[in-house]
Amino acid sequence: PVAATIHGQRHILCVMRQGLVSLNSTNGAVNFSFWFRSPANDSVNAMNPVVVDDLILLSAAYYKIGSVLPRVKADGKGVEEVWRSTVLEVHWTTPIYHDGFLYAFSGRNEPDARFRCVEFKTGKLMWDRDESWPPHSTPTPPVYGRGSCILADGKLIALGEGGLLGLFKPDTQKCQELSRFQMPQLHYPCWAAPVLSDKKLYLRSEGRLLCLDLGRPGD
Known part of the structure; x- marks a missing residue:
């Protein structure tokens, strides 16, 4: 769940099997629900919603359901769609929002994996990079696959599903990878996002x- 204040009202936003549910943070009452799921039974909604002002991004990777951006109404009791597209098909990771754009790994299976930048309010694809690899062909693929990333100090820290650690500069015009390193202790599957706390980077x-200490000696 994600807690957010929208139009002055506190919402607990939960992505369930059937879609988005907003709960009142005080008494648990349902503010609104929004249907979002694949019609197939063998599907899941696994990513956390991305909330910016009164807009909420939802995405899933099963059977071309893609993404949708609902806007919460002023009374907090419903939503209306802004856009819907397959430009992002996010399986379990959470897209990173930065200066009006999303940076996200997209794709259900290994051969579908892409790294993309998408304009948040319009769904416009800004750039796309192939991160696909043959399923189970190696425990340490030379790509990020369906990776995860976080934003720290103006940079994207990405962890590929085979343990490839990378640093990117957010750029809406092109994919700017600054460095990469295959963590020798890690291999497929690495499906948890990196965690950064007190200059220490946790990878799983x-x-x-x-745990990697990113601080300078003496810090």
Whole structure:
């Protein structure tokens, strides 16, 4: 769940199997619900919503359901769609919002993986990079696949699903990768997003947890 204040009202936003539900933070009453899911039973909604002002991004990777951007009405009791598109098909990661644009890994399976920049309010694709790889062909693919990323100090820190660690500069015109390094202790599947706290970067695979000290000596 994501807590957000929209039009002066506190919302607890939960993405459920059937879509988005907003709960009153005080008494748990339902403010509104919004249907969003694939018609197929073998599907899930796994990403957290991205909330900017009164706009909420939802995305899923199953059977071309894609993404939708609803706007919360002024009374907080309903939404209206702004755009809907397959420009992003996010499986489980959370897109990063920065200066009006989204940076996200898209795709349901390994051969579908893309890294994309999308304009938040319009759904316009700004750039696209292929991150696909043959399923289970190697535990450490040379791409990010369906990776995860966070924003810190104006940079994107990305962790690929095979343990590839990368640093990107947010840029709406082109994909700017500054550096990359395959973490030797990690391999597929790395499906948890990096966590940065007190200058320490935490990376996790299915069976291993790493902590990297990013501080300078003496800090």
